[in-house]
Amino acid sequence: MRILLIGAGGVGNAIAKIAARRAFYELIVVSDYDPARAQAAVDWIRARHGDEVAARFIAARIDASDPASVAAVAREHRATHVMNAVEPKFVEAIFAGARDAGADYLDMAMSLSHPHATDPYSQPGVKLGDAQFAEADDWEAGGRLALVGIGVEPGLSDVFARYAADELFREIDELGTRDGANLVVRDDDGNEIFAPSFSIWTTIEECLNPPVVWEKDRGWFTTAPFSEPEVFEFPEGIGAVECVNVEHEEVLLMPRWVDARRVTFKYGLGEEFIGVLKTLHLLGLDSTAPLRVRSASGPVEVAPRDVVAAALPDPAGIGPRMTGKTCAGLWVTGTGTDGAPREVYLYHVADNEWTMREYDAQCVVWQTALNPVIALELLATGAWSGAGVLGPEAFPAGPFLELMARPEADGGYGQAWGLEERIPSR
Amino acid sequence: MRILLIGAGGVGNAIAKIAARRAFYELIVVSDYDPARAQAAVDWIRARHGDEVAARFIAARIDASDPASVAAVAREHRATHVMNAVEPKFVEAIFAGARDAGADYLDMAMSLSHPHATDPYSQPGVKLGDAQFAEADDWEAGGRLALVGIGVEPGLSDVFARYAADELFREIDELGTRDGANLVVRDDDGNEIFAPSFSIWTTIEECLNPPVVWEKDRGWFTTAPFSEPEVFEFPEGIGAVECVNVEHEEVLLMPRWVDARRVTFKYGLGEEFIGVLKTLHLLGLDSTAPLRVRSASGPVEVAPRDVVAAALPDPAGIGPRMTGKTCAGLWVTGTGTDGAPREVYLYHVADNEWTMREYDAQCVVWQTALNPVIALELLATGAWSGAGVLGPEAFPAGPFLELMARPEADGGYGQAWGLEERIPSR
The missing domain is CATH 3.40.50.720 (NAD(P)-binding Rossmann-like Domain)
Structure with missing residues (x-):
């Protein structure tokens, strides 16, 4: 190869x-x-x-x-x-x-x-x-x-879907990808700062597109952004995180090969981050269309989303300032192989301190x-x-x-x- | 003259x-x-x-x-x-x-x-x-x-302070300027849009500076931004609005000429606007220091606050799209001239439809x-x-x-x- x-x-x-x-x-x-x-x-x-x-x-x-x-x-x-x-x-x-x-x-x-x-x-x-x-x-x-x-996500979540269908369930009600973290980034003085662990440009793109959902009797359909908020409990000490529907590949992939009644993707953005994204949208600061803005060297044309990205720390560089864990997984509900109702969460957790030490890479990226x-x-x-x-x-x-x-x-x-x-x- | x-x-x-x-x-x-x-x-x-x-x-x-x-x-x-x-x-x-x-x-x-x-x-x-x-x-x-x-504000609110001290109160506990509105701006389709009625540049400056408070036994002191949130009931149909401490001239002026135990200024920003300002600050988008940002014609230097201002409608131009009223006033508590506890709100309301019709000027400005x-x-x-x-x-x-x-x-x-x-x- x-x-x-x-x-x-x-x-x-x-x-x-x-x-x-x-x-x-x-x-x-x-x-x-x-x-x-x-x-x-x-x-x-x-x-x-x-x-x-x-x-x-x-x-x-x-x-x-x-x-x-x-x-x-x-x-x-x-x-x-x-x-x-x-x-x-x-x-x-x-x-x-x-x-x-x-x-x-x-x-x-x-x-x-x-x-x-x-x-x-x-x-x-x-x-x-x-x-x-x-x-x-x-x-x-x-x-x-x-x-x-x-x-x-997509990837491991889809492998979990295949595994759930083949090994754990007779019938699946929902294949619900659920992603959450308890990552914290601090400045030199140890104060917590706002620093998304993934490209804000891409995150805005994902989160402000209409989320897509699949249902067996309806096929694919979309909703308004941030729909169906739900507090999901993540394992290994991460705890409860507010999750909302987000457009993501799992919803387009899983129904093609795995039988289920409903397929969803909810991103554990947390209340603060959801609020930030909503505010950026409200103010038009998510836009990629250039705006005319005054500057010391006369008017310039910049896209507000590029300004937002420039104002935040580069996600590639925040690894050493970050602590916590990120969890990716699939929440599956339905009827187990024994015929009884079953609900499982299949997941993988990455700890930033470990990925930094072993790979010089922050955990979400790794x-x-x-x-x-x-x-x-x-x-x-x-x-x-x-x-x-x-x-x-x-x-x-x-x-x-x-x-x-x-x-x-x-x-x-x-x-x-x-x-x-x-x-x-x- | x-x-x-x-x-x-x-x-x-x-x-x-x-x-x-x-x-x-x-x-x-x-x-x-x-x-x-x-x-x-x-x-x-x-x-x-x-x-x-x-x-x-x-x-x-x-x-x-x-x-x-x-x-x-x-x-x-x-x-x-x-x-x-x-x-x-x-x-x-x-x-x-x-x-x-x-x-x-x-x-x-x-x-x-x-x-x-x-x-x-x-x-x-x-x-x-x-x-x-x-x-x-x-x-x-x-x-x-x-x-x-x-x-x-400052201005009419200070005149009210003088009036309250001379005509209405024997002793004043608090001179509390309180400002609120129920203004709504709509786009061509009639949908409500986010469009502050006053310069966002100045509003950010006012609201993110440490608010100042005066107390008789302490003099002037400051707090963190958005302190002491309070829901204040405004007259003439405006109703309840969330107000917070904001740095404003009244607090510096009134104690020099009017006797009171406490002097405050609270701005009825409302929950949504307070959230917007907090988010801008969290992301560093309130900053006036130029940032290097990519653009179609190569990197440019712009101040994020100028980009925020450019992304929003010009407040001078929103008058025709705006409906509602703005209220400026002074809430005074203390002991009335008859020796009994007294609490009054002295105010002036401007209706945008009237100021537009009479003066081609939106009501906050007018x-x-x-x-x-x-x-x-x-x-x-x-x-x-x-x-x-x-x-x-x-x-x-x-x-x-x-x-x-x-x-x-x-x-x-x-x-x-x-x-x-x-x-x-x-």
Whole structure:
């Protein structure tokens, strides 16, 4: 397996670092629009793991917005797999470039949605991934695999959905992805500061798009932003966090392969963050349309959302100032294999102090990066295989969860996941 | 009386329009950094009131940041009074220019404060008006008057304080300025939008500075922003509004001339607006320090607060889209002249539909502009006189309130003010 990794930002950097401890591939080309950023990842691997490991990594420059550039770099290095680790706005270009180069493709976020023109808070318009699923037949006919949405959410959450359907439930009422954290960022004086752990630009995009929900008798439908607020209790000391519906890939993926009555995604933004996003929207500060603003050197044109991003700390740099844990998981309700009502929460927790110490990566970014590496390894060994445009729930969950949890000393990733049995409320 | 009016923005424009109906002055020079804006005010007066009235108005250009420019324009037109109607950051320059020109001076906001360097939320640093009171002896010795804080708040609220002390109370516990409104702004489709009725730039400045409170046995002290939230019931259908402590001139003025145990200012921002201001502060979007931000033409430097202002509708333009009333007043508690506990709310309400119809001015701006015109008339007739740096409460309240309320047909301003007797809570 020869992997072209596109993007050496937070998640791409962590993918390279996690893969550096594994042996399943021949080569990883770490590519970025900024070649210095790609090189920095390779240098870190050399410093931490030595020349022999680093010899399996090459830094390269790429333009992720241009399918021809993607295909050219893939061909140059005879890539068998293209691993997309950049912003979702580049999905379609990389997807096309990988196909042109005859490589398999993986991503952690799918092609972007566009709201319904006249009824955005009730009907979906162009859905997440629609542009990719439109080409599924071509990929399948060509015998090539596009494994889409294989980060942590989407990704691990979808693996949990497959596992719940195969092993835990006879019938599923709801597959509810639920994500929450108790991360705190402090300034030099130890005071808590407002510093989102993920790109505010992307978070605004996700949270202000109309959330999508799937129901068996209704199909996909949308709601107004921040709908169905619910306080969800997260494990391992994180506790209760206010969650709301958010547009996310799981809702588009799970119903294609897993039988359930309802599929939802709720993001544990917490009350404060929800309030911040609502205020940004109220004031038009979420807008990406440039505004004319006075400045010391005369009027300039800036997009308010870019100003918001510039005013906040860079999420890639807050790891050392951050404490706490992030939890990604799937809450499943329905009828257990014994016929009795059952409710479980399947989850994985990453502790920022541990990910910083082991990987120099903050936990949200690291947790996202873990899953595509496991998936690549399963594809390399043949434990997972397929053709077409497939989500993680199209593959058997057992090998993934087993490899993830097995201790590193025994050849696994040493990342325990949890199953919390809950008292069914209905 | 020859008046140099500095600033033809919202309030300056309304001062000119209100004064146009009166006869107490010989000339008003309407001046602005933008001469077209000054001319527009004069043109409106000509169109509405004819050539004879407009003949008493001249438009001029001025640089309010430069004392020499202020003094030059004042001398050129032999101004006897300089009426400052621009942003408070220009107070010191205009104050100095007026003194150099030998003119009396009036303003509606005092020289700016600077927080205490080490203990900002407990001790005042440089207080509002300190720079002006430092020169009080000089003004008094020269026989010149600086009448500071004679808008609506400060201004009418201070007149009410004098009135309460002289006519209504034997002893005053609290002089509590309370300001609230039920204004709603709608877009073309009739949907309510977020559109502050006063400069967001100035509102941020006022609301995020440490609020100041005065107590007889403690003097002036400060608190954290948004302290002592209280729901205050406003009259004439406005109803209950959440109010919080805000730094405002009344607290610096009233204790100098009126005996009370406590002096406060609470602004009826309402919960939504308080939340917006807190969020802007949390994200650093209240900052006036330029940030480097990406733009289509490369990185630019902009102050986040300027971006927030640019993203919101211009308050000067929302009058036609606005409905509702604004109320300014003083809540007084203590012992009445009969020795019994007493609690009153003295107030004035402006209805936006009326101010738009009569003056093409939105109500918050118009209400502010009304009071300096009344004060100028009292100075012109000699009903008010004095020397030094004096607040409105240094003058007898009776003539002001009488002239304000007397019908226009009888030579007054036809603006009724209210006294609401409340049931004392203590």
